[in-house]
Amino acid sequence: MMTAEMTIWKNGVLVEPAQAVVSVLDHGLLYGDGVFEGVRYYRRTPFRLERHLRRLARSAAGIGLTIPYDLPALAAAVQQTVDAADPEDGYLRIVVTRGEGSLGVNPQGCERQTVFIIAAQLAVVPSDRVEQGVRAITASLRRLPPDCLDPRIKSLNYLTGVMARAEANRAGADEALLLNRNGHVVEASVANLFVVRGDTLCTPPVTDGALDGITRATVMEVAPACGLRVAERSLTLVDVYDADEALLTGTGAGLLPLREVDGRLIRTCPGPAFRSLQSAYRNLVAAESAAAAPLALA
CATH class of the missing domain: 3.20.10.10 (D-amino Acid Aminotransferase, subunit A, domain 2)
Structure with a gap:
């Protein structure tokens, strides 16, 4: 559930990185069919999480994607992930994919969305x-x-x-x-x-x-x-x-x-x-x- 490198929540539970996998038939992998948010957290408090989650919901609505958790449940999942993370400051990636389906771009066969949250360290450029x-x-x-x-x-x-x-x-x-x-x-x-x-x-x-x-x-x-x-x-x-x-x-x-x-x-x-x-x-x-x-x- 927690390593020195990252903490991961997937579809309702904290999992080890080796178990944090998606199917090769997931439309997020095959076609980039999904949405995400990046969030910073400080002292285990996500910065402006409400704005990020509302933007995530707007992005999902924009591509006709249903998020299988309401925003309070998603916020609770974020906090669970942050509370399990070490150190207490870091970066979150919240991802929602269309889920597993058949080959082909038609999303109709994707019946269950994939949701995961990753807490880790991120530096876009060197600190200097x-x-x-x-x-x-x-x-x-x-x-x-x-x-x-x-x-x-x-x-x-x-x-x-x-x-x-x-x-x-x-x-x-x-x-x-x-x-x-x-x-x-x-x-x-x-x-x-x-x-x-x-x-x-x-x-x-x-x-x-x-x-x-x-x-x-x-x-x-x-x-x-x-x-x-x-x-x-x-x-x-x-x-x-x-x-x-x-x-x-x-x-x-x-x-x-x-x-x-x-x-x-x-x-x-x-x-x-x-x-x-x-x-x-x-x-x-x-x-x-x-x-x-x-x-x-x-």
Whole structure:
């Protein structure tokens, strides 16, 4: 049920990693037919779990997938997993697949969904990048437009992000920025993007193809207290290259300063806006983790 590496809950019970398996006929494996959430927990308290679970439910509704647990039951399963995990801070992956079915994309034969939760440690980039800054390239791939796949759906098909990250690896970079078909910068492979110009914090809108990230929303929430105005608007690579500062945000990534894009140095990294946002974000996480208010999931 618990190892030094990870704790896993599957279909109602805690299981050893060797028993945490899915069928080769599971449509989540065969076709990426499922949804997921990533959640950070601190002092055994999942950060903004209600928002994550409601987004999971919206993603599932978006692909016509029934989650076989209501949200309070799923929250209880998350807490059971976190309580069994070691250490008390870590990362959760909550996954719901269509379940086992026949070969072929028709989901009609998938009668029982697969649900599992993994508690483990996760570092998107090496820890020294938080201080030194992240090096990124622009990926040759384009993000699918919202009229092809709504970016609000966190599906199991992350092939674009995987291939973009592989491209970054080949270039010796830490991350890759993705453009949409209009040439606007959307996000990184697994993180949202912000740029700072003067006292304005800018981020691409969801309508450009960006994920409606919960860490993104939290940064936008604390920005005014940091003396920053928030603007959601389309960005080009020139906006990134010429930014005073730039940063990436995500549940896995946290807040990461962006040092370089396509070999061009960002003006300041890490800059005063990043440090202020990082401090405000950490203070909010600490306050909410200490309060551990009950969830309103009825």
